[in-house]
Amino acid sequence: MSNYFNTLPLREQLNQLGVCDFMDSAEFLDGVNVLKGKKLVIVGCGAQGLNQGLNLRDSGLDVSYTLRKEAIEGKRDSWKNATENNFTVGTYEELIPTADVVINLTPDKQHTAVVTAIMPLMKKGATLLYSHGFNIVEEGMQIRKDITVIMVAPKCPGSEVRAEYVRGFGVPTLIAVHPENDPEGKGLAQAKAYCVGTGGHRAGVLKSSFVAEVKSDLMGEQTILCGLLQTGSILSFDKMVEKGIDAGYASKLVQYGVEVITEALKHGGVTGMMDRLSNPAKVKAFEISEELKNIMRPLFQKHQDDIMSGEFSSTMMADWAAGDKNLLAWRAATGETAFEKTPAGDVKIAEQEYFDNYTLMVAFVRAGVELAFETMVQAGIKPESAYYESLHETPLIANTIARKKLFEMNRVISDTAEYGCYLFDQACKPLLADFMTKVDTDLVGKNFNEGKDGGVDNRTLIAINEALRTHEVEVIGTKLRKAMTAMKSIKTA
Ligand SMILES: NC(=O)C1=CN([C@@H]2O[C@H](COP(=O)(O)OP(=O)(O)OC[C@H]3O[C@@H](n4cnc5c(N)ncnc54)[C@H](OP(=O)(O)O)[C@@H]3O)[C@@H](O)[C@H]2O)C=CC1
Numbered sequence: 282m283s284n285y286f287n288t289l290p291l292r293e294q295l296n297q298l299g300v301c302d303f304m305d306s307a308e309f310l311d312g313v314n315v316l317k318g319k320k321l322v323i324v325g326c327g328a329q330g331l332n333q334g335l336n337l338r339d340s341g342l343d344v345s346y347t348l349r350k351e352a353i354e355g356k357r358d359s360w361k362n363a364t365e366n367n368f369t370v371g372t373y374e375e376l377i378p379t380a381d382v383v384i385n386l387t388p389d390k391q392h393t394a395v396v397t398a399i400m401p402l403m404k405k406g407a408t409l410l411y412s413h414g415f416n417i418v419e420e421g422m423q424i425r426k427d428i429t430v431i432m433v434a435p436k437c438p439g440s441e442v443r444a445e446y447v448r449g450f451g452v453p454t455l456i457a458v459h460p461e462n463d464p465e466g467k468g469l470a471q472a473k474a475y476c477v478g479t480g481g482h483r484a485g486v487l488k489s490s491f492v493a494e495v496k497s498d499l500m501g502e503q504t505i506l507c508g509l510l511q512t513g514s515i516l517s518f519d520k521m522v523e524k525g526i527d528a529g530y531a532s533k534l535v536q537y538g539v540e541v542i543t544e545a546l547k548h549g550g551v552t553g554m555m556d557r558l559s560n561p562a563k564v565k566a567f568e569i570s571e572e573l574k575n576i577m578r579p580l581f582q583k584h585q586d587d588i589m590s591g592e593f594s595s596t597m598m599a600d601w602a603a604g605d606k607n608l609l610a611w612r613a614a615t616g617e618t619a620f621e622k623t624p625a626g627d628v629k630i631a632e633q634e635y636f637d638n639y640t641l642m643v644a645f646v647r648a649g650v651e652l653a654f655e656t657m658v659q660a661g662i663k664p665e666s667a668y669y670e671s672l673h674e675t676p677l678i679a680n681t682i683a684r685k686k687l688f689e690m691n692r693v694i695s696d697t698a699e700y701g702c703y704l705f706d707q708a709c710k711p712l713l714a715d716f717m718t719k720v721d722t723d724l725v726g727k728n729f730n731e732g733k734d735g736g737v738d739n740r741t742l743i744a745i746n747e748a749l750r751t752h753e754v755e756v757i758g759t760k761l762r763k764a765m766t767a768m769k770s771i772k773t774a
Pocket residue numbers: 324325326327328329330348349351352357358359360385386387388389391394395412413434435436437438439440693694695696697
């Protein structure tokens with residue numbers, strides 16, 4: 282097996298990277314009908330497995346779970362997840378031969394072994410579904426030619442796939458059919474029906490390709506979504522403690538602040554988030570986010586370049602082969618950070634206070650969203666896809682940090698995302714060291730407006746507003762959010 286993307290001629294690489302059609306809601310009027318009465322068997326009952334399965338069942342589909350023998354015999358968490366939710370659970374031998382659609386929701390690291398084990402058991406003409414294309418694109422997995430291979434990739438953590446569905450909304454989703462495996466031409470119709478089953482059609486669906494999904498998903502998760510939220514949270518907490526802010530207050534501001542701040546982003550884009558600041562704070566946040574963009578641009582570009590060339594996937598696969606040495610060391614180190622170990626204080630923080638006292642995070646988010654978006658688009662990823670992978674998903678990841686800090690984020694995201702997050706965090710913290718020496722409590726910990734007269738230069742403010750509103754992420758975001766008519770607000774702490 283070899284990297285599928287790298288085997289393609291450049292013309293075809295660009296062609297597959299550029300597949301991105303925003304689908305009209307009329308394309309989903311047939312609902313889940315194509316899959317009604319079919320047997321859907323999910324392999325694995327973890328973050329995506331459980332939550333997709335719950336949504337699919339509530340949408341009227343027939344879902345069961347197959348787990349490896351050890352998980353069933355040992356009554357592991359995946360067995361408990363499935364049985365406590367009254368799903369049928371069976372071994373591969375019992376359930377895979379009955380399946381019309383087999384949904385592989387095991388960690389990417391396991392895909393080659395899992396697919397190799399289940400493929401001989403799959404009935405002729407069945408469908409294999411992935412939620413991330415790493416195995417096909419980066420490992421070049423070959424699938425039996427009678428099998429249809431499709432992807433339905435929710436652009437968010439599994440917990441939010443369920444939470445948004447229960448709220449009556451959904452999460453933006455990329456669907457694709459692997460061009461090497463669509464023998465009966467049924468892949469797209471099945472992917473659409475599955476996407477309705479998970480609720481994705483209510484938030485926006487892109488007809489994409491395995492290649493475009495992988496190259497954008499890896500970039501988003503490593504940089505803005507997980508990497509920068511982790512780096513920004515740790516640096517912000519440490520700065521407050523260094524400057525004498527109460528540690529309990531600092532812990533709470535960081536844990537919940539990113540959720541409150543990015544909720545404004547979700548509804549109104551970068552413009553909406555920046556508009557929550559006073560005019561002087563907005564000017565300052567704009568200036569420091571420009572500085573942050575200049576400092577971090579080479580790092581964002583390096584991540585995208587390494588993802589495109591296959592360098593990232595080969596180093597991560599080397600870590601898999603080394604027993605996850607780096608992943609486990611980085612996971613342990615993150616668990617030992619002062620932010621992670623300091624409980625949130627029993628102190629009330631009003632919603633507006635999160636903006637006024639945490640201008641630094643607003644600047645981090647603006648810088649990270651715009652940089653990730655710009656870098657993806659420069660690399661050939663379409664703006665719609667880049668928007669979902671940067672701006673739209675940031676609040677959905679922030680929700681997990683609000684629940685139980687970085688531990689929860691890193692637990693809920695895939696192992697692939699977790700690895701990339703630490704990789705970015707390791708490189709980013711030293712890059713920001715000089716920048717952080719200049720940061721004081723007016724930017725993090727105390728109200729930025731305190732002791733200021735509130736005045737700003739009109740022309741500066743007008744230029745900043747213009748720059749924010751005309752950025753391409755805002756232009757595409759305004760269009761995509763118009764289709765999100767069922768978006769709901771979340772309650773914050
Ligand atoms: N996490 C997320 O939110 C997102 C994930 N994805 C993609 O979804 C897929 C699933 O990821 P995620 O939900 O994070 O995965 P999890 O780590 O949560 O999956 C764990 C499940 O996989 C099973 N499993 C682990 N190893 C094996 C193995 N060798 N053989 C059989 N079963 C195994 C586990 O069972 P056991 O109890 O036996 O260990 C458990 O049921 C990945 O492709 C990922 O990239 C896409 C979007 C977001």
